[in-house]
Amino acid sequence: MDFIIEATLKAVKHLYNTDITIADINLQETRKEFEGQVTVVTFPFTRFSKKSPEQTGKEIGEFLQSDLKEVSGFNVIKGFLNLSITDHYWINQLYNEILPDSFAVAKPNGKSVMVEYSSPNTNKPLHLGHVRNNLLGFSVAEILDAAGYKVIKTNLVNDRGIHICKSMLAWQKFGAGETPESTGMKGDHLVGKYYVIFDKEYKKQIEELKAGGQTEDDAKKNAPVIKEAQQMLQQWEAGNEQVISLWKTMNNWVYTGFADTYKKLGVAFDKFYYESDTYLLGKDIVDEGLEKGVFFKKDDGSVWIDLTAEGLDEKLVLRSDGTSVYITQDMGTAQLKYNDFHMDKSIYVVGNEQDYHFKVLFTILNKLGKEGAAGLYHLSYGMVDLPSGKMKSREGTVVDADDLIEQMENTAKEQTEAMGKVADFSEDEKQELYHTIGMGALKYFLLKVDPKKRLLFNPEESVDFQGHTGPFIQYTHARIRSVLSRAQITGTGMTVTELAPEERDLIVSLTQFPGIIQTAADGYSPAIIANYVYELAKIYNKFYHEKSILQAEDESAKQFRLQLSAASGKVINKAMKLLGIKVPERM
Template sequence: MDFIVDATLKAVKALYQTDITAADVTLQQTRKEFEGQVTIVIFPFVKFSRKSPEQTGNEIGGFIENEIAHVSGFNVIKGFLNISINDEYWIKQLYTEIAAPTFGTFPAKGERVMVEYSSPNTNKPLHLGHIRNNLLGYSVAEILKANGYDVIKANLVNDRGIHICKSMLAWQLFGNGETPESSGLKGDHLVGKYYVVFDKEYKKQIEQLIAEGQTEDEAKKNAPLIVQAQQMLQLWEAGDPDVMSLWETMNSWVYAGFDATYKKLGVDFDQYYYESKTYLLGKDIVEEGLAKGVFVKKEDGSVWIDLTADGLDEKLVLRSNGTSVYITQDVGTAQLKYDDFHMDKSIYVVGNEQDYHFKVLFLILQKLGKPWAKGLFHLSYGMVDLPSGKMKSREGTVVDADDLMAEMEQTAKVQTEALGKINDFDEAEKQQLYYNIGMGALKYFLLKVEPKKRLLFDPNESIDFQGHTGPFIQYTHARIKSVLKRAGFVPGDASTLINVLDSVERDLILALNQFPEAIMQGARDYSPAVIANYVYELAKTYNKFYQEKPILKAEDENVMQFRLQLSSATAQIINRAMKLLGINVPERM
């Protein structure tokens, strides 16, 4: 609330002859047990006033009350100045600001941000961990866009290496020419099937070699399958035409499968990078680092960086045979991304098992003097667990993303049909509703928790229409749309204003008014949880209003039109907030 901040700056200047900035003023929503709507934290001003927090608060409060016509009173509780703003202001705010389609939109900042997420391996389908990754990356990108950033959504695909060759070799040896078309399997599932086949056959060979007298370590190195896979990788790196052709064919199957999963999940990308094209990057930067004295070459020819003074350890950046390691590739890819887009910030959405890797990566880039390195950020997130026995698993260890999404739709169907409110829906409407509810439940449950926290995902709990869930918020939106449709509501103007608000009406306007701040905080924290919890509280506040205040049977036309406008603005904000989470809100349920 800029006018409160401005008045506070004037008060401190007039009362204590001190210039402060807007950054020195902390505003909070007034706690429900106290009178007022906006609270100013007084403690920072005590050093200027040289008086107690209570006396300072009373002086500043008195100044602001005289300065601003909309301020109807104030009270001071210890070091907190609670300001009451009259109903006329809030009613006008609803009609002129909150109800406008532009409310909560921000002008372009002139800053570019890349959000890199997904980063799948092309030897298996996406799983539950990928779902959290994709949803976090997509939502953070949308929230940053809403804040006025120019956002690039990037996906670095891990499409090379020994794990890819394992799937290729197993298909070659055991596949009998099977294709997605002949098997009826999605391409990523088919390739994943042969990754599992490789593992099973490899273990059989290890057991056989151990039975013949080899140690376990010897057997793992000497098993014919792993030797053949390593040979295939060497052939790939040498550009062997037959190996390259098989690699391209199987990868094309996987990409088609990924695209179908991404579409169902509702995420997209502006830019793809492929490790097959980036894995040799970074060697020139190693030379640059050697010249700058950032890296050190040892007697065997290997190149290292010593980070012990920074609380880390020594890190290999180039092997003695001249081949790069993952950190080298990542250094080179970071430079490539910057050269392509010259972004101000680059956010890596990667699980917390890679925390150390990104500390090392960012520190190396800083020591190399890359000016853009200060804009790098690792959005670290925790694992997702499931209650045992809730979901099928393809390999017994991970939950397949496609299976999970199908299960969510089925659960949504069962629970929705049990409510018996969609008998007049045609079949296409029903299927769309099951999809919207199932995906809304999944997305909301995974996004409402702060990214860093590990979470337990319970599919049935996530589709509770009365709980802290996506379907509860979706149902609230549908309820509002039903009321507006029955009323034949057309958004009004100031001519329908009322003069006095009930407390529950005022609370709802206050909740709506916080939407821009929620967007700003979500962007500052890179946290969709801020938006998710904001929109849940908004839906709860609306339902309280709906239960306590008649809308279509209001005491007079002006009151009805006002409450319809309030409802319309709430539906609009719920819709926009949920879109930032990648969630669709149905018009009816």
């Protein structure tokens, strides 16, 4: 709507002898209860007009109607100028903007962005919280790519530490040589099983020590099994061949399992980083910070930074014995990633329990004057709760990602077969359809909510195939494909001169798609895409029910509606792809 913005600048200059900027103009979609398609907010202009918002709106409306052939009429409601745009303009938009392949394809903007997501621990399988992380990160990456960025998708794997040693030790003590092959279990599930076994044994030993008179804190420190795990970590860091060999074996089991889950989720990565390679990084940055006076040493030799002036606190960056803390390796990893890719932006998709950590990390890197520090962003998202409460991995009370995917597929199967519409599908086609619908339901449920909001995962609600759901949108796409399969589009010229309200509403919604992509990219929010495509599907279904397509009143109307359906299907397909969701040709 650049032409309306330009004409409004001209109107204010002409009427009130004042130069304003594009930033002073607020265009909105006209509310459904009022006539018109585009609304100009006139409140800001009253300081120039010295008149009421209504009178200002009336004067600007009269100017725009006389100046623009595209404006057919207007009405003013308080400080809102609602403009009616001619049918010819909207028809022209469909044929010359929306239908061409170039629609909603942004030109490269010359900027690169890294999106880091997933970041699993190799001591357990992926769970529902990881699912939200993976789907959010992948979708944000797809949206940024669609907005013109060069995107690098990365995964920093937490493959070392005491938690990894807990699974290793439990397998050593209680595993009796079990392998994924011998048990038929996925490798990540097998390793996760021993993480839970460790925790049970640890709790048992704590209770025994407490019964012998030790305090809870002492019992936690003195339990033999935790001491053995700590010793194993020391052996790993010292390069003990047997420990390293077991570590590699069990991690490989996990990676094979993760790869299978990632494939089912439909997510991928361009680059993997591993904490076993990066945990010693950052010490040279500590030295640099000491030289610059950004860090300071305490009497015990530990190194700190004072961030109280920034509303934070004093933060340890190196222990007195010279060993790293998390922030040390995160500084080093940030430098490593920038050295590898020199990206303009770097987005960390991490839950909001790490908000403070990332404030500290970004503040430190900015104080050090690190290249790329200004482009760092923490995409903080809310945790996923269950109706029964929070998930706990070590107690085995998580919603496992693989189980969840299987449950969604089974539900999709039940719902689809109940509708009786897959009788002519082959068995392979059915299985693919059930996976597509099940994953569509899951992904849409998790992505339609603003990332910052905490999410209550209600399994019953997530598999509701009616209403504000992924399958509703998928079904709309299948409906469009069905219509287009039963009639041929002949020619691409304009075939109508007037629009029904349902047709106009649909074109108006379609024209918004490029702007929606940009808004979602700017806000790192797939929810903006999700809610847009749901509204588009609703508008299409209203059009479908109100206006006959295949039995249209004449061939011109039929061809127009077929092309409008094709445009709608194309945008729904692309919008859902940005969410990582496939749309079936039929269902």
